[in-house]
Amino acid sequence: MPREGHEGRVSPRQVHVVGVAGSGKTTLAWHLGARLGAPVHNLDHIYYEGGCAGERPRDQVVADLAAIVAEPAWVTEGSFVDWIDDVLASAELIVWLDVARPVVAWRIIKRHVTRRANPYGGIIPKWIRLVRYLAGRCPESRREQKRVLARYESKVRRITSGSAARIVDLVAGPPRA
Numbered sequence: 001m002p003r004e005g006h007e008g009r010v011s012p013r014q015v016h017v018v019g020v021a022g023s024g025k026t027t028l029a030w031h032l033g034a035r036l037g038a039p040v041h042n043l044d045h046i047y048y049e050g051g052c053a054g055e056r057p058r059d060q061v062v063a064d065l066a067a068i069v070a071e072p073a074w075v076t077e078g079s080f081v082d083w084i085d086d087v088l089a090s091a092e093l094i095v096w097l098d099v100a101r102p103v104v105a106w107r108i109i110k111r112h113v114t115r116r117a118n119p120y121g122g123i124i125p126k127w128i129r130l131v132r133y134l135a136g137r138c139p140e141s142r143r144e145q146k147r148v149l150a151r152y153e154s155k156v157r158r159i160t161s162g163s164a165a166r167i168v169d170l171v172a173g174p175p176r177a
Contacts, residue, residue, distance in 0.1 A: 023079075
């Protein structure tokens with residue numbers, strides 16, 4: 001149930017943040033979680049073993065998602081929309097970070113250059129995977145998100161730009177004094 005926020009504004013208690021890689025999901029989710037006093041769940045850690053290794057068994061994924069949506073307050077974040085219907089249906093607010101592809105590309109490149117640990121192996125596989133994502137999977141992910149989120153249109157807030165702090169103020173209200 002939403003709670004009364006600053007100046008009588010109702011703050012959501014169950015929020016899902018979705019967008020393609022590099023859109024700012026993780027940063028925004030952490031800011032929202034802090035503002036709302038809610039735990040933050042990265043859905044990559046629910047779906048994959050060890051964050052980005054092989055997929056976990058479907059029954060474990062379903063059980064973990066059911067436990068999250070049963071909580072009174074939560075913020076989830078992830079780029080997938082095809083296996084999280086319970087999360088989307090339970091969310092009071094869905095924040096869709098629909099950021100321009102050049103911004104996403106810059107953020108992903110910067111992340112890959114500055115990240116010390118390479119989750120994909122050697123430098124060549126990392127860059128090949130990055131280029132393939134930006135050329136094909138990124139626009140495909142956005143189209144899939146748009147298609148699925150249309151079913152939840154009344155609770156989707158589409159954001160195309162802005163800092164995490166400004167977006168938190170937009171969707172959750174300013175911090176309490």
